[in-house]
Amino acid sequence: MLDSVREIETPEGISLRLRAVGPLPRAQAWMIDTVIRLVLLMLGMAPLSLLGTGGRGVAMLLMFALLWAYWVICELWLDGQSLGKRALGLRVVNLDGTPVTWLPSVTRNLLRVVDALPGVYGVGLASTLVDPCARRLGDIVAGTMVVYAKELPIGHQVPAAPAQPLPVPLAPEEQAALVDFAERADRLTPQRQEELANLLEPLTGCRDTAAVRRLLGYANSLLGRP
């Protein structure tokens, strides 16, 4: 089954799902970062250009910092998020899902030089297209990846209904599907709700609206409601 998730199992048996970010959102985040850095550079340059040679020297230092230190500082102090990544809800983490530390951060940002070859990020683009976790070369060397920081969109509240006990025991995935149905039922059309509920006729023993109501009852009992 195809998915863009990297799954890690911790020694405690908990499976962590890192949702890898592909080239398109990463390019968007990079674009935002670049615009921010350009604006910062302009704002810094304007007063510094009035100060003659010394001012130009300071401006060069500013440019250097924006080019090299910006990424590392953002990643270390903003939880692995540069400003563009923060805007899009992305985050840099180590491959095992731990927060990125300074050594991998420095490595991946130093290797930007390689990824930016030949001047327009061609190597980085090719690498993100090929790698299953959409890592550029810097990420591969540093052992990091970019993941979605935000949680998955969750469904609405399960509508309250009198709980009904399940007639047969169900496996955990099947129970989860029932609760999912109850959470997302209000976003589906009534016809679609009935269509889905009719699939479970062997379980509910009824059809259409009654079946939908019965499934909501099952979900309420699974959630431990009275």
Added chain:
Amino acid sequence: MELERISVVLRPRESREALDLGAAMLRANAGAVWLAWFAFSVPLFVLCNALGLLLGLPWLGLLLVWWLKPLFDRVPLYVLSRAVFDRAPRWRESLRGQRALPWGPTMAGLSWLRIDSHRALRLPLELLEGAPRRQRVARWKVLRRKLVGEASLLAWGCLQFELVLFLSAWLLALWLLPQEWRPASFADFFRHEVHGAATAWTLAASAVDYLAMSVIEPLYVACGFALYLNRRTELEAWDIDLAFRRLRARLQDLGKLLCLLLCLGLPLAGHAATPTPKAAPVSTPQQVFRQPLDDGDQRFAAAAAQVYRDPRFGGERHVRRWELKYASRPAQPVNMGMAPLRLLSGVLNALLWLALAAAVAALAWFAWRWSGGLREQSPLPSFEAKLSTTVDATPEALPRDVAGAARELWQAQRRREALALLYRGCAERIAQQLQLPFAVDATEADWLRHATALDDPARTRRVAAIVRTWQFAAYAGRYPDQVAFERLLDGWPLQPEAAA
């Protein structure tokens, strides 16, 4: 379309995440997609450029290939849709399958809808669903509602990626050229060389653009398809549909099995015909935590015991052998070159021993100093002794007339002794008055406290004045003037008869 055969994980995703699913789908079916893509588009590419050359307009090839993108899009879409819901088709099947897809939307895409940033999203709706036109418009309205922004961003992103690849190829070629082959300046390059061989350069640009397009266009289509799948998963709850179908199949199998068992059991045993509903398993904490040894556990215990019987893992072994009491020292190899080094190490060793000895000696000296060797030399006792001599200079017993003696001393410029006498006399008088035993170690504070016990507050004040004056003189060297001193001598405690 059979949902059960879908080969991607269906779950609610953000639309941005759906784009990544598109990239993953493309990666998984890369071979099938690109084989079909090139089989379909290379002839068209050659044809377009040949047409451009024939008409004497070499740029026409570049433009036409770009214009035909919506036509090319059909191929990756066909391959991916089949790969996701069934299996990846071979390239011949893909080309033949194009006939099954409707042509109307492609024609629209090639004419008035050519500049449309939602093409990727429109493609699956129009080509795969194949609904009549009116229904299609209604569906498009529902489908696009939340995806317009993402679809536009996708189009722009892919445009940029194409540009990146195009420029990368040219820049790489420029870097790989030897220095002497490079043009002196870009202005020169475009004025002379490009102008001189315009056709060749245009064809090269066309080829590079076609290659860049070949990389990115399938990605564009795949991402659009993934957006479409995600939107339909959201609208129609495909993931729940799949889970319900699986559950239904399981329940039906279970039902069949029960029926079979019942049919078999009915003639054999009459009472089996009425199946008692199976009570839900009740688990008590005892059952959960203190499970009785069942057959599996016993087998495990037996296996573990077997393992521990193996001498490599458990048990004790007694080994007896002879060993030398004094291990013979291996002969040191003699190395003449090491002699200076050895000398140096010897010196260092000696220095270290000396340092240790010095440390021990220093410790011993400190210990002696603090334990009492220094008591005689301490400056503090000598100061005490001096003080005591000055105080002891006054007669041991107080004179009868303390005030007179004090005045004599004061006039003899022995003011300190005078005040000391005054203080002692005062203290003695308080002790007499209160019938206290005269304590040698009583401090000034003690006398002040005793003075508060006197019944006359005026006396208390006088005692306080004398003690304060004495303290100022004794500890700060500040003496009262003649008048103040005389005032201290008047009245109680020094002249009892006057106070009485």
